[in-house]
Amino acid sequence: MDTVILIPARYASTRYPGKPLAVLTGPDGTKTLIQRSWEAAMAVPEADAxxxxxxxxxxxxxxxxxxxxxxxxxxxxxxxxxxxxxxxARGGLSPELVVNLQGDAPLTPHWFLSDLIAAMRRDETLDAATPVLRCDPETLSMFLEDRKNDRVGGTTAVFDAGQNALYFSKEVIPYTGGKSFDPGAVPVFHHVGVYAYRPRALTAYGQWAEGPLEKLEGLEQLRFLENGAKLKCVEVDAKGRLFWELNNPEDIARIEKVLNA
Structure with a gap:
């Protein structure tokens, strides 16, 4: 197999226990979060499994x-x-690429994963990559609302001129100072919870200890940066759709609104 999508899911989430089995209602009926995430993965044409x-x-x-x-x-x-x-390891799989689609992202369009896979195929020196999405004013306001209400919501990313990640945070970075921005000009990038790895990157990751920044932020991708490894940020286009993950119970209404739009 060339490309395998894995959807990691756990029940014992600290912030939201049982989250994968949370129910979301859309025009296609009522389905669990894990089912909607699986359906998003199944729509990716490059996936072999x-x-x-x-x-x-x-x-x-x-x-x-x-x-x-x-x-x-x-x-x-x-x-x-x-x-x-x-x-x-347990599945006895040996693909060229492994894609990690977090089980809390049912609004992930299939082209986000396709663009990520394409970036990895174009550059065989890349060990790991992840999508980032420029925020629109509505999404930025959702980030700021969560922080104002002391909710841990989505993740933001900053990267260098070569699109290599510099940092990821649950805070809104860079600091915008309450300024308003035109659509398409918001300087904040939403980190999409998807990763593509070559198997060697997963092997290396497992040999590194959990670092202090990873522990503080609760963000697994910081382990790459804390160990000096590159993580390429691939900018994707939502094509007018609102993208959001299910981080807190309050997000159910946000996601259902999009599903039913």
Whole structure:
């Protein structure tokens, strides 16, 4: 297999226990978050296979119920990247590319993953890459609203002139000072919770200890930066759609609004 999509999902989330089984209602009816994330992955034409990677029997049962293939992983996995590495080993998989689609992102358009895969195929020196999306004024206001209400919401990213990540944060970076911006000119980039890795990058990741910044922010991708590894940011285009992840119970209404628009 050339490209495999793994959807890491755990039940024991600190901020939102049971999140993968949260129910979202759209024009196609009521479905769990994990099912909508799986359907998003299945729409990616470059994927040779899609697996749900979990350590929880309830998530596994639900996933098999809607037709997903499941790889059971260790309970010791601390984040999605570790779970992907574990799933790769336990599933006996040997693809050229592994794509990690977080199980809380049902609004991820298939072309986000296609663009990410294309970037990895264009440059074989890339070990890992992740999409970033320039915020529009509405999305920036959602970020600022979450922080004002002391909610940990989406993640922002800053990167250098070569599109290599400099930092990721749950805070809104860079600081905008309450300024207003025209659509297409907002200097804040929303980090899309998707990653593409070559297997060697997953092997290296598993050998690194969890760093202080990763612990503080609760962001697994900072482990690459704390160990001097490059993580390429690939800018994607939402094509007029609103993109948001399910981070808190309050996000259900936001996502359902988009599903039903």
């Amino acid at each position: 899609v697996f749900v990677a979990t350590d929880d029997a309830r998530i596994a049962e639900a996933a098999r119920g809607f037709g997903a293939e499941v790889i059971m992983t260790s309970e010791d996995c601390r984040n999605g990247t570790e779970r992907c590495a574990d799933a790769l």
